[in-house]
Amino acid sequence: MLNTIWFLLWGLIWAVYFVLDGFDLGLGTLHPVIARNEKDKKTVYHAMGPFWNGNEVWLITAGGVTFAAFPTAYAVLFSSFYAPLMMILFALIIRGISLEFREHSHDRGWKKIWDFGTWIGSAIPAILFGVAFANIFQGIPIDGEGRFHGTLLTLLNPYGLLGGILFCLLFSYHGLLWLLAKVNEGELRERTLRMARTLWVPLVLSIVAFLIATWFKTDLYRNYLENPIFYSVPAVIIPAAVVGGLVASRYYLGKPKRWLPWICSAVMIIGTTFFGILGLYPNLLPSSIDPRFSLTAFNASSSPLTLKIMLTVVLIFVPIVIAYQLWTYRLFAYPITDDEMAKSELY
Numbered sequence: 285m286l287n288t289i290w291f292l293l294w295g296l297i298w299a300v301y302f303v304l305d306g307f308d309l310g311l312g313t314l315h316p317v318i319a320r321n322e323k324d325k326k327t328v329y330h331a332m333g334p335f336w337n338g339n340e341v342w343l344i345t346a347g348g349v350t351f352a353a354f355p356t357a358y359a360v361l362f363s364s365f366y367a368p369l370m371m372i373l374f375a376l377i378i379r380g381i382s383l384e385f386r387e388h389s390h391d392r393g394w395k396k397i398w399d400f401g402t403w404i405g406s407a408i409p410a411i412l413f414g415v416a417f418a419n420i421f422q423g424i425p426i427d428g429e430g431r432f433h434g435t436l437l438t439l440l441n442p443y444g445l446l447g448g449i450l451f452c453l454l455f456s457y458h459g460l461l462w463l464l465a466k467v468n469e470g471e472l473r474e475r476t477l478r479m480a481r482t483l484w485v486p487l488v489l490s491i492v493a494f495l496i497a498t499w500f501k502t503d504l505y506r507n508y509l510e511n512p513i514f515y516s517v518p519a520v521i522i523p524a525a526v527v528g529g530l531v532a533s534r535y536y537l538g539k540p541k542r543w544l545p546w547i548c549s550a551v552m553i554i555g556t557t558f559f560g561i562l563g564l565y566p567n568l569l570p571s572s573i574d575p576r577f578s579l580t581a582f583n584a585s586s587s588p589l590t591l592k593i594m595l596t597v598v599l600i601f602v603p604i605v606i607a608y609q610l611w612t613y614r615l616f617a618y619p620i621t622d623d624e625m626a627k628s629e630l631y
Contacts, residue, residue, distance in 0.1 A: 286591040290353040291581040293598065296563030297349055301342035302413075302557055303458075303550045304609075308336040310459025312406025313452065316399065318463070318479065324472045325399065327620055329383065331466040334616045336383065338609060340376065352594055356392060356430065356584035364424055364432035364569075368412045368439060374544040375412075379405025410455045411448040415439055418447025418494075421560050422502045423572035426579075433573065443501045450490045454553060457483050461533060461546040468542070468619040477538055484534050488538070491530070491556075503570070504563030518562050525555025543617075550596075 311318075311332055317521040319325040351358045362369060382401030389395050422443055460480040467473045499505055508519055529552030536544040564570065568584055571577035585591065 286588060286595065287492070287566075287581040287585050290585065291561075293605050294349055294353065294568075295558060296347070297342060297346045299554045299557040301339070301346055301456075303553050304342055304408075305336070305339035306455040307459040307546070308332050309338055309406045309410040310455035310457065311463060312402045312459075313410055314456050314459060314479070316403055316622060318460075318472070320475075322395075326489045327467060328463065329335055329386065329402075330620050331463050332383070334612065337380065338612060341605070343376075353591060354568055354579075354581070354584045355586060355588055357579045358578075360426060360430040360432070360569055360579060360584075363427060363430075364434075365416055365439070367418075367436040368416055372409045372580055375405045375408035377405075377407075390416050407452065410452045414448040414451025415444040417451075417560060418444045419499065421447075421504060421564065423570035423578075425573050426488050426569065426577055427441070427573055428577045432581070434538065443497055446490070446494055446497055448624060450494045453483065453487045454556070457487050457533075458546070458553060461531035461537075461549050464516055464537070465542045465546050466620050476593060480537055481534070484530075484537075488530065502563070504560065507563050507565065518558065521558045522555045522562070524609045526559065529553075530557060548559070 289571065305554060311328055315325065315328045319328050347358075350361065378401045384403060386395055386398035416439070419439050419441070427433065432624040457480060460476050460483065463476050464480065466472065467476065501583070512519075529548045529550075533545045533548035533552065536548065539545075566580040566582060567578050568581060569579040571579075586594075
């Protein structure tokens with residue numbers, strides 16, 4: 285039971301990270317296209333400003349939970365995905381440096397460098413997270429001792445790249461909806477609205493393509509079909525969250541309730557994440573060499589005592605973190621104005 289609880293917590297933390305840092309990564313990826321002048325760029329940066337570093341806490345939490353609850357899976361994951369994980373790490377470092385230094389740069393050339401750093405530092409993680417999880421869904425070539433039999437090119441297979449495209453489009457759309465909630469008027473808002481409506485179509489196509497490819501390349505659907513009692517409720521809720529969130533986010537675009545599209549998009553991301561996570565259960569890292577070599581929530585977990593102690597700690601401190609972040613989001617939920625950008629530094 286504890287193993288299952290921690291498996292679900294592991295999936296939930298990843299879903300929260302994708303929702304919160306996803307819009308930052310999406311805005312960072314699209315800002316060269318959205319922002320046509322210095323004022324637009326400052327607006328986009330201020331939309332990310334108070335949130336991006338706090339959102340990355342959930343990535344650290346996801347890594348910490350993997351290490352503490354499933355240490356064997358953590359070791360195999362980092363050795364197998366060493367190259368893409370290092371690329372994600374350095375990209376996030378570059379993004380952080382670029383966001384901080386751009387505010388204090390007055391030279392146009394340096395600003396272009398920091399803008400490029402923000403773009404690289406956002407696009408690479410957005411794509412590689414999708415590549416990584418798509419490979420986990422289809423299984424990675426690990427043997428009975430947890431050794432990875434492959435290279436970076438092994439991970440850059442068609443299904444993995446399709447996952448990367450899906451995540452990039454998903455985060456980009458999510459970021460556009462965040463910007464729409466933060467900007468009430470002007471040319472930037474109209475441009476963002478047009479781009480969100482345009483991007484919705486390839487996002488739908490990428491989701492459909494990924495779901496079809498998942499049928500042929502993974503065992504996720506088989507897990508749902510072979511365990512109808514266990515998966516019956518999630519099998520209804522998750523598609524409803526994905527489809528409902530996708531359709532509702534498009535329907536509410538440009539409507540007076542400016543936060544509804546982003547909230548619907550967040551529901552869609554959570555549903556998409558749990559579609560894969562629950563389809564994996566009990567596997568954490570399926571082996572494509574032999575299913576017997578797969579690492580699961582049971583054979584890769586810490587001791588029951590460790591799981592009990594950590595569950596107590598999580599139940600105490602995670603609600604505190606959530607409450608603090610909710611307060612932060614509520615505090616900075618107001619639209620961005622010229623006066624605000626002139627008098628404050630938000631990143």
